[in-house]
Amino acid sequence: MNLFRSLVILLLPLCLMGQTKKDNIKIIGKIDGKIPDIIEYTLPINGIDFFGFTDSVQPDAAGNFQINLPLNKTAFIDLSNKYKSFGTLIAEPGMTYKVYINTEAPENKFRIESQNQKGQSLYNQIPNRSMIVGGHFELETKSYIKDSIPSEIKHKLEKSKQTELEGFKQLLKDKIISKNFYNLVQTDRDYFYKGAQGSLAFINYLNSAYKENKLSPAQYKELWADIFQSNPVTNPELLSSPWFYFYVENYLRYKELIIEGIDIASLQEFNKQGLIHTHNIANAKKYLSGPQLEYYFAAYLYYEAINKNYEKELIALFEQFKKEYPASTYTHFLEPVIIPILAFHKKQEEPLNEKIKFIDNAANINSVKETIKGLNGKLFYVDIWATWCGPCKAEFKDNAKLYQLLKSKNITMVYISIDKENREAQWREMSHFYNLEGNHIRANEKLDADLRNLYGNPSLAIPWHFLTDENGNIIKKNLSGPSDIENLAKQLNEN
Incomplete structure (x- = not known):
């Protein structure tokens, strides 16, 4: 999420409940349980509610926080941390709300005290109220x-x-x-x-x-x-x-596929050429205008950027957005998610880490056993991932601890990507960008099928980590990733 300012934390007397300044709202919060580093909240710019357009506040040591916002129309405000929703507030101008968040209780995790608290409670019982809650x-x-x-x-x-x-x-x-x-x-x-x-x-x-x-x-x-x-x-x-x-996205699909009659093969060709995002924005401009187009353009860039596919095309589109909307409120939400894409492409100019090794003759390797037998080592920690897998890439931030642990136990690192052939270049670029030290192979169809067979389900859930012996026989089928290094250490000690 985007972090731009921390609001002053004040624990106000409970008697301040009620009305506040017209065209403003006040949220007085209290957190029980584990206190997160920040509380993120969607900013109701022009009344909108998009999970990417957020600000944040830092709770104090006792879990208290306060948010003051200008608001001239009734709007949704989602409170979250790292894309995990605590709850949704339906905010009305001039109101003060007391919000209670319990980060550990299985029930009653989010409670609002206000004049309309029954309505707030009822809305938060809706399971599909936003994408951020899994709907x-x-x-x-x-x-x-x-x-x-x-x-x-x-x-x-x-x-x-x-x-x-x-x-x-x-x-x-x-x-x-x-x-x-x-x-x-x-x-x-x-x-x-x-x-x-x-x-x-x-x-x-x-x-x-x-x-x-x-x-x-x-x-x-x-x-x-x-x-x-x-x-x-x-x-x-x-x-x-x-x-x-998402509603506008569906509308644009309808216009393109049904009204214009463009087929999927044509869209796939745009994708191969690295022009699919440019095409999608051009299509949006045919059917949207004014605030709807500005909002959709910004939301599209944000949504695609956080997928961390690092398409260079998004950089050019961001520059285009700034040119077309020089005074847009959305620009500063986009900058933090575009910066990693710039860093990604700058990284490609650097020489490849010699510890990153792409396995030779990969097209002819059809099983995990064949993959492992061609490598030197006694034990192998295998990471099954893909360039499109967000949770896979989230694990990589803790790789320094992983490599240290594996080295201490003389275990060799192997990365197997299940990306299709059309993502070959992106797979190599991401291996470079994330500095994935170890042996790399992108699975062909037979190796992919072998992995799914070993997993025990055609729907392979990744990231998947397992341990094999020198012959490629799986010793431990399910291991923790580097983000849970302490548990992984325990699992490896049991071997």
């Missing part, structure tokens, strides 16, 4: 993926939405929440379920290539088109929903 359009569509009647799909989605809104309707009737509070929740839920409908149409479009679609082309096209008639992307209220970016 997404695609997850919602799992309940409807086998349905083949569009009218029934729409009925089920509408029923799910209305079920979520029932409690808020009663709170509005009882005057426990305001009309603005209710309208924000209603718009958000409406766009979420319409987004799920669009996602289901997209999945059927993709499945049609394999004749696995449950809806006919005419049906999924109609289902897809329907949502943008009732819920247009130009609605200014959509900007306040955490689903804005």
Whole structure:
């Protein structure tokens, strides 16, 4: 997340609950349990809520923190730490909120005291309220993926939405929440379920290539088109929903794949040429304008940059964004995620660490045993990873401790990437950038199949770490990664 300023920490008397300065809000927080280094919170710029546009505050030793923000319209504010959500506040101008966070309790981890606290509690019980809590359009569509009647799909989605809104309707009737509070929740839920409908149409479009679609082309096209008639992307209220970016992304897919008739093969060609992001932004400019385009452009750059694929193309697009929006509020959120991409490409100019060794004749190595038998050593710590795997790359920051531990036990390091052939260059570049000392091989189809067989499931979850003997026989099937070096040391001591 982006860290730009630390707010002064004040433990205020509890009697300060209530109203605060008009067009401002105040959040008085208390953390129980393990106190994180920072609390990150989404900044409601123009009322938006995007997980990447954040500021932060540092709790004091007792777990107290305070946030003061300008706010001129009701908005969502997500509180989190390193993309792990604590909860969501529905903030209204002029209000003061007391927030209690328990980082260790299995239940009641997030509680808000305010005039509308029943509404706050009800909203935080919604499991799909934002991507940062693990919700997404695609997850919602799992309940409807086998349905083949569009009218029934729409009925089920509408029923799910209305079920979520029932409690808020009663709170509005009882005057426990305001009309603005209710309208924000209603718009958000409406766009979420319409987004799920669009996602289901997209999945059927993709499945049609394999004749696995449950809806006919005419049906999924109609289902897809329907949502943008009732819920247009130009609605200014959509900007306040955490689903804005993903809803617009679905809209642009519809325009490109259905209206323009561009096929997947053409998009894959853009990807091969290293121009897919440039193409996607150009496509967005055809259908978006004003605040929607500026927000989408910025959110797109942020979302792609944090995937840490380090595409050089994103640097040029960031420069383009700054030129087109010289006074954009979003620019300083983008700079911290673009800087690592610049560093990545600068690193490629340096000579390769001699301890990084790419295995010869890799195309003819079809199993883990064949991989290991060609190397010198008695024991081998094997890391299965891929350039597109965020958790895999997150482990690399602790590699210095890993290499020290392996050296002390005379264990040889082996990295096996399951990247496809079209990511060969990126695989080598990332091995260089992360300074991955050890033996490297990118799995061909047979080695990939061998790994999945050894794992025991065709869906291989990575990162996966295991220990083999000198013949490639697995001695320990599941080992900790370098981020849990103490447990890994215990596991290796048991050998």
